[in-house]
Amino acid sequence: MSDMVLTRQGLRFRGRMWPCTIGRGGVRADKREGDGATPVGSHRIVGLLYRPDRMARPAPWALPIRPGDLWSDDAKDAGYNQLVRVPYAPSHENLRRADPLYDLILLTDWNWPNAEPGRGSAIFLHRWRRPGFPTEGCVGFRPDHLQQIVRKAAPGTRLIVSPNLRNSARNEPPKTKYP
Secondary structure (H helix, E strand, C coil): CCCEEEECCEEEECCEEECEECECCCEECCCCCCCCCEECEEEEEEEEEECCCCCCCCCCCCEECCCCEEEECCCCCCCCCCEEECCCCCCEEECCCCCCCCCEEEEECCCCCCCCCCCCCCCEEEECCCCCCCECCCEEECHHHHHHHHHHCCCCCEEEECHHHCCCCCCCCCCCCCC
16 A cells, blocks of 8 residues: 655655645644644545535545534534534534535544544545645645545555654745646
8 A cells, every 4th residue: 555645745645746735834743723734643544525416436435425414623522523413513614515625535543533632633635725725734635636546545545744844943834836
């Protein structure tokens, strides 16, 4: 199995460099909820979610995002950093969004399955808003690239985020080239 390695040029995976965006908070070893950072470490791919009303099942192991699927980001709640369902009052993200940002999501094991409160909720691999526009800590890709990555990835694939990507002075994200 091939590792995904985040570099200053993008994500290296399966013999190719994929342009990507990372969190607005840069790369951090001390990730915290709400800091917008992409956490340093070796993170495993543990799931694949997709919008069945917008695309065909991308892989046999993919699960549909249903109406009412949410992701808890409330560090004080027992459902923190878990898939939850409506009705759900604590802070959360709606996985079934009006925009296409979460139409296809690779889930990592960042702070999962036994979430440590405040350490930061899910790190997803999902489509980017546009080239160079940062995420809230996730790794974002061009939509067609994300589909190709999903076809090449499998449960257990590692996403490696090196501490060498941090810019100690300003904590800037890696520089990537956009085709």
